Amino acid sequence: xxxxxxxxxxxxxxxxxxxxxxxxxxxxxxxxxxxxxxxxxxxxxxxxxxxxxxxxxxxxxxxxxxxxxxxxxxxxxxxxxxxxxxxxxxxxxxxxxxxxxxxxxxxxxxxx
Amino acid sequence: xxxxxxxxxxxxxxxxxxxxxxxxxxxxxxxxxxxxxxxxxxxxxxxxxxxxxxxxxxxxxxxxxxxxxxxxxxxxxxxxxxxxxxxxxxxxxxxxxxxxxxxxxxxxxxxxxxx
Numbered sequence: 001x002x003x004x005x006x007x008x009x010x011x012x013x014x015x016x017x018x019x020x021x022x023x024x025x026x027x028x029x030x031x032x033x034x035x036x037x038x039x040x041x042x043x044x045x046x047x048x049x050x051x052x053x054x055x056x057x058x059x060x061x062x063x064x065x066x067x068x069x070x071x072x073x074x075x076x077x078x079x080x081x082x083x084x085x086x087x088x089x090x091x092x093x094x095x096x097x098x099x100x101x102x103x104x105x106x107x108x109x110x111x112x
Numbered sequence: 113x114x115x116x117x118x119x120x121x122x123x124x125x126x127x128x129x130x131x132x133x134x135x136x137x138x139x140x141x142x143x144x145x146x147x148x149x150x151x152x153x154x155x156x157x158x159x160x161x162x163x164x165x166x167x168x169x170x171x172x173x174x175x176x177x178x179x180x181x182x183x184x185x186x187x188x189x190x191x192x193x194x195x196x197x198x199x200x201x202x203x204x205x206x207x208x209x210x211x212x213x214x215x216x217x218x219x220x221x222x223x224x225x226x227x
Contacts, residue, residue: 030212042116042202042218043155050213088154092212099145099168100216102154 006103019076021106023089081112116219133188137205144186147202
């Protein structure tokens with residue numbers, strides 16, 4: 001079974017709007033990562049937040065982590081049509097090497 | 113620098129056959145992982161190899177096996193194919209700094225269709 005659950009499953013917005021995706025997980029983690037996948041292609045790493053961090057920024061991306069609620073959110077500001085893709089959160093655990101557990105993903109559609 | 117390369121890009125096999133998928137990691141990356149992604153779902157972990165040793169295995173049957181070569185490239189083998197094995201198989205490499213925080217770099221995958 002997959003660790004992460006993402007919400008919403010699908011999101012449709014207009015260009016220029018902000019997009020927020022949420023991820024919940026079940027057990028203690030070492031870090032949480034967000035990946036993007038364009039249709040039928042490989043995943044691209046976006047950002048990593050460690051368990052002792054609460055917020056992280058990268059360009060138009062802002063990630064928060066609340067370990068007490070076992071949840072994370074990804075905010076994409078001023079979205080563009082090129083941001084249309086599926087977004088996945090993935091959790092990494094101590095003593096499990098590089099194994100990542102991925103959520104089901106949020107499918108984001110940004111309309112021009 | 114070249115990214116992670118996978119071959120072939122597409123493959124059609126019949127039930128009961130065997131398949132071998134190949135992956136070349138980014139230069140300098142010693143860790144290779146394999147994931148299966150069924151349409152509409154997130155990737156599921158199959159294997160991780162580091163320095164030619166299996167470091168982790170997901171919840172997949174023994175029909176799935178893998179290995180890593182001295183040049184860090186890797187192969188994933190699946191025997192006795194079932195219809196349910198139809199999926200996108202993704203290979204990912206990482207630097208593996210030992211603190212579980214190395215991002216994965218994915219190839220574009222092999223699309224396997226079992227008929």
